[in-house]
Amino acid sequence: MIEYALTHFNYWAVVVIMMTGLYIVISHTNLIKKIAGLNIFQTAVFLMYISMGVVKGGSAPIIAEGFTVYSNPLPQVLMLTAIVVGVATTAMAFAIIVRIKEEYDSVEEDELFTLDEQVAGDAEEW
């Protein structure tokens, strides 16, 4: 039982962190906070992959004398790519938020919806 808990604790933490991120994304109205939540969700995925690549008694996957067991390099490569792509999409999201602020003068989602509805209502009146 203790061994089960020890070998699965990482994944439980991943679930808790991931769900915290998801909660931030769906419950908060501030767009910047939403992006922060999305980033937390993303890092939880990184953590899960890296946990999968760990090998008991292994070392970092850099070939050197005196080491025979290495952890799995493949999940690490995939996550390296994912981190960089993640920051690119984050930067894109922030750029969109800055533009939204310029056009609507707000970064709160509910206010954006209200403004959109006003515009739609005005269009109908015409």
Add this chain to the structure above:
Amino acid sequence: MAIDPVINFMLLVFLVVMAFTILRLSGMLAMTIIFGLYSLLMAGLFMVMDAPDVAFTEAAVGSGVSTVLMLVTLSLTKTRHERHTRKIQWRPLLVVLLTGAALIYGIHDIANMGDTDAPAQQHVADRYISSGQQETGVPNLVTAVLASYRGFDTLGEVVVIFTAGIGIMLLLGRPCKKGRVEDDQTP
């Protein structure tokens, strides 16, 4: 270097605490700083889990660039606080709890962490480790896989970054605002 369960455990607990702090803080500047700290802790955790390359990248990109981008956005949008005080919202909480329960149920079946017989260690990993250095001439297997075996993957990554760069330039790098363009056209 075996993974030290105590350090691992402590870092994970800190991470969860940081995530909850980010959830609860309504001051955006404090939230951003805690977010940088969260990424740094994550980088430390990657280091403990024998993934130095990922740890470097997370420390530089996750806690460095992301935090700076967030600070720039905060200053450009002049956001100090979230506008609404946070109460517990039951419907999102229900969704999150259900999803979490499903994930915990799924994780029950996952191979033990560090298990050498786990499916994740079976297929190409052996090949990379046994002949990666001979085939690519690079002792760092992560670099070997990134730049050689999965080079097209990295090309795709560069395309994504390029696209994001173009998108940001189009969104923010406009020479002047809508109204002023029309003004310029009328002599």
